[in-house]
Amino acid sequence: xxxxxxxxxxxxxxVKVATRHCQLPKxxxxxxxxxxxxKHLQTVASKVANKVKRDSTMTTGAAWKSTxxxxxxxxxxxxxxxxxxxxxxxxxxxxxxxxxxAKLRExxxxxxxxxxxxxxxxxxxxxxxxxxxxxxxxxxxLESHFGEMQAGSTVCGVCRLPLSFELFEQAKRGSxxxxxxxxxxxxxxxxxxxxxxxECNIAQGDKxxxxxYSWIKGILSRAGKL
Ligand SMILES: [Zn+2]
Ligand SMILES: [Zn+2]
Numbered sequence: 001x002x003x004x005x006x007x008x009x010x011x012x013x014x015v016k017v018a019t020r021h022c023q024l025p026k027x028x029x030x031x032x033x034x035x036x037x038x039k040h041l042q043t044v045a046s047k048v049a050n051k052v053k054r055d056s057t058m059t060t061g062a063a064w065k066s067t068x069x070x071x072x073x074x075x076x077x078x079x080x081x082x083x084x085x086x087x088x089x090x091x092x093x094x095x096x097x098x099x100x101x102a103k104l105r106e107x108x109x110x111x112x113x114x115x116x117x118x119x120x121x122x123x124x125x126x127x128x129x130x131x132x133x134x135x136x137x138x139x140x141x142l143e144s145h146f147g148e149m150q151a152g153s154t155v156c157g158v159c160r161l162p163l164s165f166e167l168f169e170q171a172k173r174g175s176x177x178x179x180x181x182x183x184x185x186x187x188x189x190x191x192x193x194x195x196x197x198x199e200c201n202i203a204q205g206d207k208x209x210x211x212x213y214s215w216i217k218g219i220l221s222r223a224g225k226l
Contacts, residue, residue: 001144002026008034013089018077018111023119025141034115037122037138044132048125048168055180056118056193059107076188079108109188116190119145121180124195127154131165146190157181157194158204158212167197184208 004022022032041049058073083093123142129152181196
C-alpha cells in the first residue's frame with residue numbers, strides 16, 4: 001500500500017528532530033492523519049489507543065523523581081540526538097546517572113520505526129481474544145502491512161498464553177497487566193515488538209527472549225524439572 005506521507009505539523013518542541021508524516025493511503029480524501037488506523041480504537045477503547053501511541057513513540061517512564069534521574073517520558077527519536085544536541089533542548093545527559101543514560105539510549109528509535117511499531121501493535125490488539133472487531137478499512141490497512149489477521153490469535157510474546165483484550169481494563173495503580181515487550185529489549189521496531197503479560201515482561205528483564213528461554217531451561221534442568 002502506498003502512503004500519502006505528507007508532512008504533518010506538530011506543536012512539540014522537538015518538531016525539528018523528525019518530520020511527522022500522514023499514514024493514510026496515497027490519494028486519500030479528507031485531512032491527513034498520523035494515526036488513522038487508531039481512529040476506531042480511539043472511540044471504543046481510548047485507553048488502549050493511547051497506550052499504543054505512547055508505547056510506540058515514547059521511552060518508558062520509570063519511577064524517576066530526582067533531577068539526576070532524567071526525563072520521565074520522551075520521544076524515542078529525540079534519544080537519537082547526541083549529548084550536545086540534547087543540551088540545546090535543555091536535556092543535560094552528562095548530569096544523569098550512567099545507568100539512566102544507558103536505559104534512555106537503549107530506548108532510542110527512528111520516527112519511522114516508531115510509526116511501524118504503532119501499526120504492528122494495533123494489528124496485535126485486534127487479534128486478541130475478546131478484542132473489538134476492526135472496521136473493514138482498518139482491517140485491510142493493517143493486513144496490507146503485516147498479513148492476514150486471525151481473531152483471538154494474539155499470545156503473550158514471552159509465555160505464549162493467549163492475551164485477552166480485557167486485561168487492558170484491569171489497570172491497578174497505573175500499571176496495566178499488559179505491557180509492550182521486545183524479543184530483543186534493545187531493538188524497537190515492528191519485527192521485534194509484541195505484547196506480554198506484565199509479569200512475563202518483568203521476568204524477561206534486559207535479556208533477549210532467546211537468552212531468557214535458555215536461562216529458564218538451565219534453571220529447570222538444574223532443578224531436575226526437565
Ligand atoms: Zn495525507
Ligand atoms: Zn505471559
